[in-house]
Amino acid sequence: MQYRNLGKTGFSISEISLGTWQVGGKWGDSFSHDNADQILNAAVDSGVNFIDTADVYGDGESEKAVGRLVRSRTERIYVATKCGRRLQPHVNEAYQPKVLRNFVEDSLRNMGLETLDLIQLHCPPTEVYYRPAIFEEFDRLKDEGKIQNLGVSVEKIEEGLKAIEFPNVQSVQIIFNMFRQRPAELFFEQAKRREIGIIVRVPLASGLLTGKFDRNTNFSKDDHRNFNRQGDAFDKGETFSGVDYETGLAAVDELKAVFPGAQNVAPDALRWILTFDAVSCIIPGASKPEHLASNLQAMERPAPSPEQMAAVKKIYDERIKNPVHYLW
Template sequence: MNYRILGKTNLKISEISLGTWQVGGKWGDTFDHNNADTILNAAIDAGINFIDTADVYGDGESEKAVGRIVKARKEEIYVATKCGRQLNPHINQSYTVKALRNFVESSLKNMNLEKIDLIQLHCPPTEVLYRPEIFELFDRLKDEGKILNLGVSVEKIEEGLKAIEFDNVCSLQLIFNIFRQRPTELLFEQAKKKNIGLIARVPLASGLLTGKFTKETTFGKDDHRTFNRNGEAFDKGETFSGIDYNKGLDAVEELKKQFPDYDLPLLALKWILEFEEISCVIPGASSPQQILNNLKMEDAPALTQQQKDAIKHIYDTYIKADVHQLW
């Protein structure tokens, strides 16, 4: 396992880490703690030392599973969680200092931890990023020993650029993958300048970049890939990276033609980690085997410039017009 520094947190984290949106089972399933324990232990056994969760994953059950395993293991495991998405309605006016403090307290209780290594605002409305009192709260929480670092998970590039204007923001979590390439422009430049750690989420575009889906593939009714394709429940960009499903399939087929000898998920992860600005990528897993498959990326050869150019051409041809300026 290779390790990278998460910006000005100075935490040395595994470049392939673990996202836990689906760690208790597949999307839409009832949370399975036995499955979660198996996956989390397999991840740590493999050298993963950074686990990303959120208070809304499994309605707090994901945090409970993460905390339980972290306390049971001897290794130093860094925990990142998120707050804010429980607010209903999820609008700027709902974001108050009191509400966010309560969420942090609840996360600490869920995980049975004394401190949180990285607390992240969970894709807040853009207006929240213009409110200094929200960010000042986390300085107080740090002084109280309840958190070590603050990050922000964002939907849009503009939100990320605004968030890192606050000196206490140490990291950004953003969608970055072969089908979402805009961050390589201004955001990467500014993040590097300010020593901001970048956490790449949705690396496989909700599974599209596994190459396993077809036009006949169906998903469960409680799976966001069924009910959120047009942003019915949350930002459309979280589902298939905001791409029309059929257009995504066409782009995947072209990737298969260009890279016939490359396992597509490993190609997707390798491409992300070719960028030194990225601190880690957090693919999810609903089984230990998925973790082991992802870790094969460590042994894959570096991409050539010709291969990178081929990926850029596919993005420009099939994807860019539909997503580039939206996020």
Template sequence: MQYRKLGKTGFNVSEIALGTWQVGGRWGEPFNDANAAQIINQAIDAGVNFIDTADVYSDGLSEAAVAKVVKARTEEVYIATKCGRQINPHLSEGYTPESVTAYVEASLRNMRLETLDLIQLHCPPTAVYNRPEIFETFDRLQEQGKIRNLGVSVELVDEALQAMQYPNVKTIQVIFNMFRLKPAQELFEKARQQDVGIIVRVPLASGLLTGKMSHATTFGAQDHRHFNRHGEAFDKGETFSGVDYELGLEAVEALKKLFPGQEPLAAWALRWVLMFPEVSTVIPGASRPEQVTSNVAASQLPALSPEQMQGVQQIYDQYIKEQVHAQW
């Protein structure tokens, strides 16, 4: 495993980490504590020392499962969690110093921790980025010893740029993959200049970039890939990176021709993300332990050639850019 600096946090984190949205069961399935523990232990065994969770993942069960395993291990493992998505309706007005403080304290209780390594605002409405009192609240929480660092998970590149105006924002979590190139063009260099860590989520475009899906693939009724394709429940950019499913399948076939050979497309999609030095870590999810092994192995692949990097750009320009680039 290779390690990279997570911006101003000073943490050296595994370049392949673990996202836990679907840990313990696939999207829409019941949470399974034993499966979650297997996945998290498998990740740590493989050298992963950064795990991303959130208070809304399986109503706090993901947070609790992560903390339980980490506390049972001897390795130093950083836990990042997120808050704010419990606000309903999810509007800027629901973000107050009192509410975010309460969410931080609830996560501490849920994980039985005294301090959070990294707390991230969980894709707040755009208006929140213009409210200094919300960001200043986390300075107070740090002074009280309840958090070590603040980050923000964003939907829009413009939101990331707004967030970085606050000196206490040390990390940005953003969707970045072969179908979402805008962050590399408009965000990464500015983040590097300010020493803000970049955490990449949705690196496989909700599974599209595994290359294993087809026109016949079906998804359960509680799977966001079934019910949120047009943003019915939350930002549609979280589902297949906002790419039309049928169009995405066409682009995937073009990518397969660019990466022939034995390794699955998913591995090359993760390796592609790691080609960008501004990326601190990428957090693919896993619903089975063997997916962790596959994800981690991607970091050992050889670097992509200039021709392959250009090929990804050309496929994006041909199939994807018109549909997604301006939206996020």
């Protein structure tokens, strides 16, 4: 495992880390603590030292599993969680300092920890990024020792650029993959200039970039890849990175020719992300231990050649860019 700095936090974190939405979120299965424990411990055994969760994953059960992991291991494991999505309705006016403070304290109780290494606002409405009082509350939480660092998880480039204007924002979690390339433009440049850590989520476009799906693949009714393709439950860009499913399948077929011999495109798709030095880590999810093993294969892949990088860009420009690039 290789490690990179998470911005100015002083944390040296695994390039390939672990996101736990699949462990406790809308992926078609109910929460299993036994399965979560297997995945989490296997990740740490493989050198992963950064775990991303959220209070809404499994209604707090994911946080409980992560806390149990941290308390049971001797390794230094950095814990990031998120707050805000529990607000109903999830609107700008619902974001209030006292409410967010309560969410932080709930997460500490869920995990059985005294402090959070990183707390992130969980994709709040754009208007929240224009309210300094929200960000100031996290300075007080840091002074009290309840958090170590503040980050944000964003949907849009605009939100990331606005967030990093606040001096206490240390990291930005953002969707970036072969089907969502816009962050590599202005945002990566500005984040590097400010020494902001970049946590890449949805790196496999909800599994589309594994190359294992086809037109006959069925997703259960409780799986967001079934019910959220048009953004009926939350931002459309969180599901298949906002790419039309049929379009994505066609693009993946072309990617398989760029990386010949790889029936599983996932390791090459993850390795492609790591060619961008602005990235601190990737947080692919895993709903089974074998998914984790697949993700970790990226460490064994060579960096894509200049010809492969150009081919990926060409596929993006011709198939994906027009309907996706300008929305997020």
